[in-house]
Amino acid sequence: MSEELLNYDASKYRTPYGYTSDIAVFTIISTEVGSYKPPEKTLKIMLIKRTERTKEGDLNTEGGKWALPGGFIKPEETAYEAAVRELREETGVEGLKIKHFGVYDKLGRDKRGWIISNAHYAIVPENKLVKKKAADDAAEVELFSMDEVFQLDLAFDHKQIIDDALWFIKKDMSLTTLAKNFLPKEFVLSELQGVLLTVMDEPWLKLDSQFFRKAPTLPFIEKVVKDGEPQKTNRWSKNKAQLYRFNDFNPYVSIYNAKY
Amino acid sequence: MSEELLNYDASKYRTPYGYTSDIAVFTIISTEVGSYKPPEKTLKIMLIKRTERTKEGDLNTEGGKWALPGGFIKPEETAYEAAVRELREETGVEGLKIKHFGVYDKLGRDKRGWIISNAHYAIVPENKLVKKKAADDAAEVELFSMDEVFQLDLAFDHKQIIDDALWFIKKDMSLTTLAKNFLPKEFVLSELQGVLLTVMDEPWLKLDSQFFRKAPTLPFIEKVVKDGEPQKTNRWSKNKAQLYRFNDFNPYVSIYNAKY
DNA sequence: ATAACAATTAACAAAATGTTAACCAAAAAC
DNA sequence: GTTTTTGGTTAACATTTTGTTAATTGTTAT
Numbered sequence: 001m002s003e004e005l006l007n008y009d010a011s012k013y014r015t016p017y018g019y020t021s022d023i024a025v026f027t028i029i030s031t032e033v034g035s036y037k038p039p040e041k042t043l044k045i046m047l048i049k050r051t052e053r054t055k056e057g058d059l060n061t062e063g064g065k066w067a068l069p070g071g072f073i074k075p076e077e078t079a080y081e082a083a084v085r086e087l088r089e090e091t092g093v094e095g096l097k098i099k100h101f102g103v104y105d106k107l108g109r110d111k112r113g114w115i116i117s118n119a120h121y122a123i124v125p126e127n128k129l130v131k132k133k134a135a136d137d138a139a140e141v142e143l144f145s146m147d148e149v150f151q152l153d154l155a156f157d158h159k160q161i162i163d164d165a166l167w168f169i170k171k172d173m174s175l176t177t178l179a180k181n182f183l184p185k186e187f188v189l190s191e192l193q194g195v196l197l198t199v200m201d202e203p204w205l206k207l208d209s210q211f212f213r214k215a216p217t218l219p220f221i222e223k224v225v226k227d228g229e230p231q232k233t234n235r236w237s238k239n240k241a242q243l244y245r246f247n248d249f250n251p252y253v254s255i256y257n258a259k260y
Numbered sequence: 261m262s263e264e265l266l267n268y269d270a271s272k273y274r275t276p277y278g279y280t281s282d283i284a285v286f287t288i289i290s291t292e293v294g295s296y297k298p299p300e301k302t303l304k305i306m307l308i309k310r311t312e313r314t315k316e317g318d319l320n321t322e323g324g325k326w327a328l329p330g331g332f333i334k335p336e337e338t339a340y341e342a343a344v345r346e347l348r349e350e351t352g353v354e355g356l357k358i359k360h361f362g363v364y365d366k367l368g369r370d371k372r373g374w375i376i377s378n379a380h381y382a383i384v385p386e387n388k389l390v391k392k393k394a395a396d397d398a399a400e401v402e403l404f405s406m407d408e409v410f411q412l413d414l415a416f417d418h419k420q421i422i423d424d425a426l427w428f429i430k431k432d433m434s435l436t437t438l439a440k441n442f443l444p445k446e447f448v449l450s451e452l453q454g455v456l457l458t459v460m461d462e463p464w465l466k467l468d469s470q471f472f473r474k475a476p477t478l479p480f481i482e483k484v485v486k487d488g489e490p491q492k493t494n495r496w497s498k499n500k501a502q503l504y505r506f507n508d509f510n511p512y513v514s515i516y517n518a519k520y
Numbered sequence: 521a522t523a524a525c526a527a528t529t530a531a532c533a534a535a536a537t538g539t540t541a542a543c544c545a546a547a548a549a550c
Numbered sequence: 551g552t553t554t555t556t557g558g559t560t561a562a563c564a565t566t567t568t569g570t571t572a573a574t575t576g577t578t579a580t
Contacts, residue, residue, distance in 0.1 A: 014335050016279050019365070019376060038557085075274050075374045078365050103363055103378055105279070105338050114335045116279060116376070118363055174514035175435065190558080196516065204517060210538070212559065217536095219520045237557045238546045251515040254434035256456065257464060258513040259537090259567075260479050298526090450527080470569070472528065477567095497526045498577040519536075519568090 016105075017113035021082035022070030022158070023098065024165035025091065027124040028182050028198055029143065038190050038236050043198045044143040045162060046124075048090065050155055061112055062155035066142075068162070070117070079118035087122055090141065097123045097181040101168040102161070109157045117156075121165045123181035173199045175253065177220055180246040186224050188233060188241040189215050216242075220249040277373035281342035282330030282418070283358065284425035285351065287384040288442050288458050289403065298450050298496050303458045304403040305422060306384075308350065310415055321372055322415035326402075328422070330377070339378035347382055350401070357383045357441040361428040362421070369417045377416075381425045383441035433459045435513065437480055440506040446484050448493060448501040449475050476502075480509040 025046040030039035047066040054060050069090040073082040083098050104117040144152070149162060172178045173196065182195045193211050196202075204210050215221070224231040224243040232240035285306040290299035307326040314320050329350040333342040343358050364377040404412070409422060432438045433456065442455045453471050456462075464470050475481070484491040484503040492500035 016276050016335075016376075019276050073365070075276075076367055078367075079363060100363060103339060103360060105333070105378070107335055107337075116276075118365070174512075174516070176515070188558090200514070202514060202517065204538090207538090208558085209540080214517065214537085216559095218516065220515070234546080234557095238548090239544075239556075239558050240546090241558055251518070251520070252434075253513045253515055253518040254460070254462060255436070255480070255511040255513055256434070256478065257462065257474065258511070258518060260511070448527090464569090467569085468527085469571080474568090476528095494526095494577080498524095498579095499526050499528080499575075500577090501527060 014114065016116050018110075018115040019073045019079070020070055020115060020117045021073050021079045021086060022068040022117050022119050022161060023083050023087055023090075024068055024119070024121045024162055025087065025124055026121060026165075026169060027126050027128075027143065028195060029126055030194075038194060041194045041198045042145050044145055045149055045165075046091070046141060046143055047149070047152075047154075049140040049142070061110075065155040066144075066149075066152050066158075067155035068119075068158050069141075073118070080120070083118075083120045083122070091124065091128070093124060093128045096128075097178070099168075099172070102164055104157055104161060106157070117161070119161050119165065121169055123169075123178065125182060125184070170199050175251075177246050177251065186231070186233075186243040186245050188236060188243060190236060190241065192221075192244070216244075218251075220246060220251050222247050274374070276376050278370075278375040279333045279339070280330055280375060280377045281333050281339040281346060282328040282377050282379050282421060283343050283347055283350075284328055284379070284381045284422055285347065285384055286381060286425075286429060287386050287388075287403065288455060289386055290454075298454060301454045301458045302405050304405055305409055305425075306351070306401060306403055307409070307412075307414075309400040309402070321370075325415040326404075326409075326412050326418075327415035328379075328418050333378070340380070343378075343380040343382070351384065351388070353384060353388045356388075357438070359428075359432070362424055364417055364421060366417070377421070379421050379425065381429055383429075383438065385442060385444070430459050435511075437506050437511065446491070446493075446503040446505050448496060448503060450496060450501065452481075452504070476504075478511075480506060480511050482507050 027044055027046065028041050029044050030041050033040050046069065048069050050063050050065055050067050051060050052063040069086055071082070071086055073079055077085070080098065080100065084094075087096065087098065088094050098120050099122075100118065100120050102119045104119060105114075107114055109115070109117070146166065150159065152159075154162070169178070179192060179195050183191060189212055192215065193205060193208075196205055216223070221244045224245050231243045233243055234240045287304055287306065288301050289304050290301050293300050306329065308329050310323050310325055310327050311320050312323040329346055331342070331346055333339055337345070340358065340360065344354075347356065347358065348354050358380050359382075360378065360380050362379045364379060367374055369375070369377070406426065410419070414422070429438070439452060439455050443451060449472055452475065453465060453468075456465055476483070481504045484505050491503045493503055494500045
């Protein structure tokens with residue numbers, strides 16, 4: 001560490017004006033498209049609308065614009081803890097996958113001064129989001145598709161943050177069993193396929209015959225079996241389909257032994 | 261002061277006491293083990309020793325301990341820019357791969373107060389590090405192997421940061437062409453293999469016959485050809501070996517179509 | 521010369537993949 | 551109540567990619 005740290009002189013080095021935790025909350029919404037058809041799935045992000053005025057009646061910073069949920073971090077908590085807290089306050093949901101993916105610290109990103117944002121993404125299974133409620137300073141909470149969100153005039157640099165979040169979520173979906181956070185405990189292969197396709201677009205995923213042949217051999221999912229009987233459902237289709245669940249196998253891949 | 265700034269109630273939210281950028285600088289050191297033998301490669305990390313006392317003669321925070329290079333970020337720069345600057349100051353090298361990988365913000369990690377560290381890793385090809393020089397407040401600069409570093413009593417939470425950095429570098433080595441940052445522009449397959457093995461430990465990489473058959477087909481490296489003639493070298497061996505270089509193919513892998 | 525050695529290259533059986541077609545049970549249509 | 555359609559799943563098979571072992575090549579050390 002350089003000179004600064006040793007002879008730390010607060011007057012010499014300005015301290016940040018604030019440290020915030022922002023969360024890009026993603027969910028996948030299923031819309032019924034007909035009975036006994038797999039529903040259409042769309043990736044959505046939750047945004048809140050900033051109030052025009054503060055409680056004191058002053059004009060609010062970036063008021064009226066849509067923004068990521070989040071807020072100032074208290075000294076006694078970490079950004080991750082703040083994200084957990086904020087997410088609970090905004091959506092009423094706990095125990096979700098939350099992950100840090102970046103820091104936004106460019107001077108000027110927030111007109112109030114030098115404010116650092118520690119950005120996270122979170123995955124909410126769609127059924128959990130019914131409990132969502134507008135929080136203290138949020139006039140409205142709404143879900144937007146990715147197409148919609150990039151049409152909006154977002155607060156601060158939140159467009160950039162969402163862009164990056166989307167990139168990370170795509171990457172994590174390809175490389176980890178992140179998909180399980182979008183799915184019920186026990187699911188059918190077509191549900192998994194649907195989730196993957198909302199985020200990734202590998203062409204072979206769309207080819208049912210290939211996906212349905214390969215998927216059962218994946219080491220991180222397994223058939224649900226009860227009393228020796230494979231469990232099936234006809235949740236989505238006329239024909240009974242095998243239920244699967246994620247096990248705790250940790251997949252590992254590398255570009256040096258992948259196929260191309 | 262803008263209107264926004266006035267409405268900001270600083271008393272409500274304490275501000276961090278400082279915002280630092282720390283860099284885990286990795287390099288791979290080759291030690292000759294005999295002529296015409298591929299040298300032994302070891303992953304090393306660069307640490308600096310904090311001085312016992314500040315220039316004013318006061319006891320230095322965490323003085324005498326080994327620490328990651330880094331320092332306070334100025335409001336007008338981003339953490340990334342600070343990392344670039346610090347790395348130049350500490351090693352005299354520019355244009356290197358630097359990547360953010362985490363934030364450390366737990367209260368108590370730095371005894372001086374609420375200080376947030378934005379952590380990066382950097383990759384330095386070994387020949388570049390000869391230019392290293394002790395910087396202003398660093399009594400010493402030294403390279404440590406991973407075994408050595410975890411024996412040391414490091415300053416702050418830098419042990420944790422290095423642990424995490426190592427994890428990220430392993431991951432990035434598997435999933436990106438990060439290896440090219442450890443290698444010269446044109447390299448031989450055994451050099452690539454050596455670099456990969458210092459960080460990853462996939463068993464098949466060690467099997468020469470498999471590695472040497474697969475590697476030439478990897479889409480992101482290509483044979484160096486000049487005037488129709490494949491370029492070869494006998495840098496490391498008696499027999500001439502084909503030179504390769506990375507091209508700009510961007511490899512993409514996924515756990516859903518990998519082999520296991 | 522010849523043995524040793526690193527760096528390939530060849531050969532070939534075993535496994536995985538891409539592709540097309542068949543199968544099956546339950547609705548839905550007739 | 552028979553037939554058709556639909557989603558989920560298997561079967562079959564040619565093609566490609568692996569894992570493994572052996573052979574080849576050019577260069578030094580002896």
